[in-house]
Amino acid sequence: MKLINLEQAIRGLADDIVDQAKKNLVDKRKSNGDLYNTLHAEIEQKTNEFVVKFYMQDYGIFVDKGVKGKTSTYPETKASLSQFQYGSGNYPKGGLTEGIESWLNKKRFQWRTPDGKFMSYESMSLIIARSIYHKGIKATEFFSKPFDRVLKEVPQELIDAFTLDIEYALINFKK
Numbered sequence: 001m002k003l004i005n006l007e008q009a010i011r012g013l014a015d016d017i018v019d020q021a022k023k024n025l026v027d028k029r030k031s032n033g034d035l036y037n038t039l040h041a042e043i044e045q046k047t048n049e050f051v052v053k054f055y056m057q058d059y060g061i062f063v064d065k066g067v068k069g070k071t072s073t074y075p076e077t078k079a080s081l082s083q084f085q086y087g088s089g090n091y092p093k094g095g096l097t098e099g100i101e102s103w104l105n106k107k108r109f110q111w112r113t114p115d116g117k118f119m120s121y122e123s124m125s126l127i128i129a130r131s132i133y134h135k136g137i138k139a140t141e142f143f144s145k146p147f148d149r150v151l152k153e154v155p156q157e158l159i160d161a162f163t164l165d166i167e168y169a170l171i172n173f174k175k
Contacts, residue, residue: 005161005168007045012157013150014041014052020146028140035060039143056143059099066139069132086133096132101125 018041025036039056062084070087086096101121104110110118 003045003050003162003165005164006158007043007050009155009157009161010050010052011041011043013155014043014054017041017143017146017150018054020149021143024140024142024145028142030063030140030142035063054143054147060143062137063140064143065141067137069134069136071134082136082139086136097125097129100128100132104128 018039021039022036025039030036035057039060040054042053042055044051044053065084066082068082068085070085101124104121104124109124110121111124113119
């Protein structure tokens with residue numbers, strides 16, 4: 001049985017989650033990059049279920065949940081509740097530095113030394129990475145909040161859409 005109305009309702013909810021997550025990225029000034037551009041949802045109808053898959057850049061989970069620092073994580077950053085931590089040995093070494101260096105190259109951003117010369121991207125990425133490694137990354141919950149909101153409130157529109165699909169199936173079954 002094809003549940004067209006229910007699929008449209010689920011698609012609307014998934015799109016709502018994605019739109020709100022993108023809005024949260026804009027509000028937190030993290031919208032000008034790959035994370036914002038790659039965030040989307042896909043819906044598959046299998047035999048007895050709908051599967052909703054959300055896609056984003058791999059680092060999106062770290063931006064959403066935050067990462068504890070190696071030496072200090074302040075409670076107000078919300079990263080203190082995160083399952084991720086720098087220095088845990090679970091992730092490859094140097095990945096943070098490489099990511100920051102490519103970001104600096106893309107933004108064409110450089111600091112000056114006290115004598116007025118521009119610092120290299122490599123030096124800047126090491127300084128920034130060391131700071132992030134020790135302090136952590138603040139949790140933004142840009143995706144978690146809209147996702148949890150939709151899960152907590154089973155919308156009436158899902159029930160209505162499912163009812164319409166069942167009524168349609170019953171009417172067509174009698175014919």
